Amino acid sequence: MATTAVLETPATPNATDCHLTESRTGRHKQRYSASGERLLAGCIPVRAVPQLLSAPSTSTAVLADLGVDATSTTPPPLSTSPSLASTVPALPAHATPSCSTTTTTAATTATKPTSSMIEVLMVSSTRDADELVFPKGGWENDEDLKSAALRETMEEAGVGGVLTAQLGTYRYASKRRALGDVDAKMSCVAHMFAMRVDAVMDTWPEMSRGRVWIPAEAAAARCRHKWQADAVEHLLSLPPARVLNGELELDDELNGVEATAAALAAPETTDGEKNAPPAPAPAKSSCT
Numbered sequence: 001m002a003t004t005a006v007l008e009t010p011a012t013p014n015a016t017d018c019h020l021t022e023s024r025t026g027r028h029k030q031r032y033s034a035s036g037e038r039l040l041a042g043c044i045p046v047r048a049v050p051q052l053l054s055a056p057s058t059s060t061a062v063l064a065d066l067g068v069d070a071t072s073t074t075p076p077p078l079s080t081s082p083s084l085a086s087t088v089p090a091l092p093a094h095a096t097p098s099c100s101t102t103t104t105t106a107a108t109t110a111t112k113p114t115s116s117m118i119e120v121l122m123v124s125s126t127r128d129a130d131e132l133v134f135p136k137g138g139w140e141n142d143e144d145l146k147s148a149a150l151r152e153t154m155e156e157a158g159v160g161g162v163l164t165a166q167l168g169t170y171r172y173a174s175k176r177r178a179l180g181d182v183d184a185k186m187s188c189v190a191h192m193f194a195m196r197v198d199a200v201m202d203t204w205p206e207m208s209r210g211r212v213w214i215p216a217e218a219a220a221a222r223c224r225h226k227w228q229a230d231a232v233e234h235l236l237s238l239p240p241a242r243v244l245n246g247e248l249e250l251d252d253e254l255n256g257v258e259a260t261a262a263a264l265a266a267p268e269t270t271d272g273e274k275n276a277p278p279a280p281a282p283a284k285s286s287c288t
Contacts, residue, residue, distance in 0.1 A: 029140035041148035042136020043195040045121035113240035131224035158204030164246035170227040
């Protein structure tokens with residue numbers, strides 16, 4: 001692991017803490033829905049393709065549309081773990097951006113930003129180092145939804161930045177078991193966001209994960225989980241300028257989710273007991 005200084009992100013209300021040293025653990029602060037689903041938050045970290053930023057043929061108009069300062073086009077460096085080459089499968093040749101052909105041609109011919117100008121950051125799964133995922137994790141009762149997404153991204157991928165767009169809400173069955181039921185899988189609801197990367201940590205809580213930048217258009221095929229591939233497709237459907245430079249405002253649905261989650265959040269116990277999901281409603285009796 002290279003020993004470079006930790007890059008600091010400007011202090012903004014939407015920026016994550018770049019000095020986080022360890023991941024949160026346990027479920028004692030976990031939020032659940034009214035029906036007992038575990039609530040999660042996560043990000044697809046994004047950046048403009050570095051070769052595009054440095055290509056002399058890239059127009060200042062395209063850079064402006066991407067929200068990039070034409071006078072400062074050097075992206076944050078990305079330190080990777082020594083084991084990255086062995087844990088992350090190689091990209092197919094056609095998916096790898098080329099400084100001399102792919103990006104230069106795009107910059108020369110494009111009059112507006114396209115999705116080929118965006119890369120996304122993926123990390124290796126803790127269950128299978130050869131599989132790639134996007135950072136996400138439990139939304140806890142002492143933070144809002146956006147803060148949870150930023151925190152989980154810093155913990156798992158070691159990057160910080162600004163949330164730019166909502167990417168949808170996804171339901172799936174976790175391989176973990178539901179609390180109090182050894183036979184039932186935990187049902188999860190993940191709220192995903194696009195996050196422009198403004199700061200990269202050389203050390204971060206989950207450094208055992210490899211991390212790699214991938215062309216956004218190739219990312220869906222690399223996802224371990226279908227629901228994360230669907231989130232990539234949502235990202236690709238948005239204007240690139242919004243993905244890289246949008247101003248996030250939660251829609252009415254997510255504002256409602258936050259209000260409901262706040263009302264349901266159980267207070268943290270002093271004896272370390274888990275914050276269990278709400279008990280299911282009792283079945284209606286058929287007796288008369």
